[in-house]
Amino acid sequence: MRYYVLDRGDQLSLELAESFHKLAADQGLIRDADSPDIVVSIGGDGTMLHAFHSFMDRIASTAFVGVHTGHLGFYADWKADEIPELVQMMAGDPEDSHLKPRIVQYPLVDLEIVKQSGVLKHVCLNEFTLKSVDGTVVLQVDINDHMFEMFRGDGICVSTPSGSTAYNKSLGGAMIHPSIEAFQISEIASINNRVFRTMGSSLVLPNHHHCDIYSRKEQNLLLTVDHVNLRVSDLISVRCKVAEQKISFVRYRPFPFWTRVRNAFLD
Structure with a gap:
């Protein structure tokens, strides 16, 4: 051993x-x-x-x-x-x-971060968050390549099932058992008016779905992958989906x- x-x-x-x-x-x-x-x-x-x-x-x-x-x-x-x-x-x-x-396995979230300067690949165990450094963010959210909503607010959190008990819970998201291969999208202080309308509740997507988040204005953004912070000023999009690999825990x-x-x- x-x-x-x-x-x-x-x-x-x-x-x-x-x-x-x-x-x-x-x-x-x-x-x-x-x-x-x-x-x-x-x-x-x-x-x-x-x-x-x-x-x-x-x-x-x-x-x-x-x-x-x-x-x-x-x-x-x-x-x-x-x-x-x-x-x-x-x-x-x-x-x-x-x-x-006993070995138990928990789902992870796979991220493909597309910037004007290149592409970054990340995997998160808890959550991925996207926020503005300067103020509110404007983001387009697509699900399975179809436009879903135009978001304006403090940001968006994408969590794994095991991460659903962390930041996601404080945002009003559901707690998901880690045996369920899915990921969750939760809004952070969304603004709803005549121009911007959002669902206003968290969304749970299965492992065969994906979500694309597009930056829809020039904005300085803070991307957080678990405990890692990334400053990005040239973001194009972030694709989120359930990762093929899982983390294993020894019980x-x-x-x-x-x-x-x-x-x-x-x-």
Whole structure:
């Protein structure tokens, strides 16, 4: 078993990472920064996003597991004091039915950002947002190559099912179970008058649909892909669709999605 640990960088996370390495060495686990079987994120959901983007090129062969050091995160199954148990399970006999982990896969959103200066490709785990640096944005939204609406407002958020509990939820979007291969489009403070009319509610598109967002005036835009910010002044369009690849998480014990939702928002 080859592993790598990516921590948040604060004192507690650094100490937990060091403890993990010592326990892992005792169990015969191999520390490998280049081709790990499992990437362990120690911190919060932001740390998991960083881990995902750091190993995006190995998404087909690497799985992730999260240890949270603060409030319970949606991508973290383990608490700080449970690291010895996690290491023991990672080092266990994979043929033992009691220790054999379950791999769950979550959908991702694929982005093709077309600028006058070139094309950028990105994949997001949580969400993609498009906002103006200076004021409101004017954007045309097409669905499956047909014009759907002309948007004016603060921006647009496109989220994955697992990201539907994040910024999307605060915008009034629905929470979607990650077993559903779809993505969601939510408006950020839309303006509705005689000129601009929008749907005013979030839209959920299945994996065989796509959405194109066109910039309809000269505007300085801020594109955010998960935790990465991109300033763009020459945007032509952004195509959004469910990505072909998925992220894999290692589950050594049951932790249902709706239990995560309840723990985060109700308990």
